[in-house]
Amino acid sequence: MAGPPPKPWPTGLTEQLEPLVRRVLAPNPSPYTYTGTQTYIVGSEDRVAVIDPGPDDPSHLDALARAIGDAQIAAIMCTHTHRDHSPAAAPLAERTGAPIVGCAPLVLDDSGPRADASFDRGYSPDRVLLDGEGMTGPGWTLTAVHTPGHTSNHLCFALEESGALFTGDHVMGWSTSVIVPPDGDMSAYMASLDRLYGRADRVYYPAHGAQIDNPRQLVRGMIGHRRQRENQIIRLLAEYGPASAADFVPRMYKGLDPRLSGAAEMSVTAHLVDLERRGMVTRSEDIWTGQ
Template identity: 65%
Template sequence: MPAMTLPPQPWPTGKCEQLEPLVRRVLAANGSTFTYTGTQTYLVGTDDELVVIDPGPADGDHIQALLGAIGEGQVLAIACTHTHRDHSPAAAPLAEATGAPIIGCAALAIESDAPRVDAPFDKLYAPDLVLADGERICATGWTLTAIATPGHTSNHLCYALDVEGSDEESGALFTGDHVMGWSTSVVVPPDGDMADYMASLMKLYEREDRIYYPAHGPAVENPRQLVRGMFGHRKQRERQIIRLLEEEARPIAALVPVMYKGVDEKLWPAASQSVHAHLIELERRGEVARSGESWSPIAGR
């Protein structure tokens, strides 16, 4: 959940920034408590061949900024990490404007009566090709490999950049909302799954990526250290839940104020969703049980 103070404005909204030889970034004007300064769309590749990662919201100014950055280049594919509405809606108009296929994560739209603290799903997202874990988008001299990372959403993908014959430009991972340097991801049941999220964190920890480019917030230059810390933080929250329930049975609404004391109350709805995801996983493992709205530990577990 959000943890870092937003940087002072102005933000580089609509500007094309060169991050490294094969990576450029354009920031959408949708900054908020849950998107930091906004969704970062990445243009990966050369002036001749490129892939657009996370085209962002269907905002006309953002789409025009992307088309300006693309120029006369050939867009090989438009790839989304997942289908929250701050990530994928611009895919369709960008595909229409460039003729590029939409390739990447699967379509997903969850209906739920629960109040949502994350962006709702993009119901209109329609990929031309869904990539499975390990499948690639290939260009001249470089590739993007899909890395399945469910947890934040069940259809979440990261994309790993590999450049032929060059270690210097390889090792970049585009992490969407799975790992961000400014915040931990919100895991919202029923689609968000804490066990999947933790497994996906370990999957990335076992890799040797040089740098992470998330959809929100600054680049992560110490990937394995950050992922290790995020994994430990989630385990710490799990232990905290068990400890509080051992004191007395509690509903989620009573856990959150204790667990997130000192955190802005506006963020408590997001915290309650992640606490719920932890409780569902603990219930699966036979460590807690629910009775109505209250949760309690299982004796002799």
Template identity: 65%
Template sequence: MTLPPKPWPTGHCEDIEPLIRRILAPNGSPFTFTGTQTYLIGTQEELVVLDPGPDHADHVDALIAAIGQARVVAVVCTHTHRDHSPAAKLLSSHFDAPIIGCAALTIQSDEPRADAPFDQDYAPDRVLEDGDSITGDGWTLTAVSTPGHTSNHLCYALEESGALFTGDHVMGWSTSVVAPPDGNMADYLASLDKLYQRDDRIYYPAHGPAITKPRQLVRGMMGHRRQRERQILRLLAEEPRVLPEMVPLMYKGLKEQLYPAAGQSVTAHLLDLERRGEVIRSGDLWQTTS
């Protein structure tokens, strides 16, 4: 999806539907589309702040102005990438509200660490498990565990409206990057299937437009990942290859600045195929087992 023309409506509080408002952070990039979308969920009297976004003064000021005198029941995060959770600490302090939602991220791996993009200062007062809820006057927000993009990723269902807030698991402009060692392709596909089994009316992602045909999109996303998997197996069946050789062959026309992100998802596929015994590696060289 191409970027819409500027100016983007950063700092503007948009009424999306009853119980839902949205404010765009000024952090647009090739990796975040027009920026991170923070959602105010609830009423003018009582609400939660979902994905408070980056620690950017203009964005935090816009959130504080939009919240006004409402009681903030909680500041809620889908996951702890630095474009999603750093402002939680500031809003929690300003409104004397707890930080509730995903767990803090702890990577247990011997692989090179990939947590530089994560918010190391995130400290939740309460961690939600799958099916746990936060309630207010006339609204209920329920956590849906969706690991894959990150191991701590949660989506949230607004029970009264049929809306699902999908963070980075399902986005309105691009497929999600799955970056090992924390990102896991098998978990990501299982989480997509979990959402496919649900009957949510609409998805509100952290980046990009709302998704009005969610099951159709999720089905296409699962098919896209299986297509990438088959593409990898075809390339390796021709000859053993190293990752930097595979990315430009798989992503025709992709800007080189995005090769590292694409390479992370290819690595996630390779690790999943290795776990299933379909590929093996010798140093940096990958090949099929058949």
């Protein structure tokens, strides 16, 4: 994971990225969110969609109101329901009367520790978009692209008129996505990467980090990186023998920020679960063994 760029960051400011796309950075930087969550406003002066409204922070909601101006909000669209992405949807809908549209709500039975941001259990959409469904406005069309993996309910949104893809946390401009079982699923994540690699998007706008101007090249590298990680796990099991997921972290992540050790352990676990399904490792309680 790369370190953040030097300050000042454009927190609360409206950045025009292309004719139909503006961006507002939320004030929630952290080791997991980089400089913060980036909310995108898509559309014309008259009617817009708001993608990933971000945390329920009054200053961010005020910044969004300034950026939106007098435009009508056709939809508040969430890529997934981590608490750095969707909680502002409800207060923004209350302020504006706009519907909440996008990913499905997610309710987990598991209450174990999580390395990534907690889930927004209060998220309640007015409409759930299925793969290929979308929203339209004057001169713009946003289409949902189902990309499970980071979370089971993750969506990307394709802006058909410009070739832009809003990638949420599935592909980010500063780091690979954290996959946290049981809801995060490495097999689904890899399949979603393969799906994006088969598309012809011009640019990615992620929820964290810089825009991505070479999408297919980056996705190809991400797929290769994940395959290297799983090969590394198999090699370490052969070299050192049975191990817990935590045992892999210091061997695989040299110089890791200690604050990210939990995320690294969860990513290793996600790889191990995927390898177990494929019959390449076995598990006895918390100990993993190579085949």
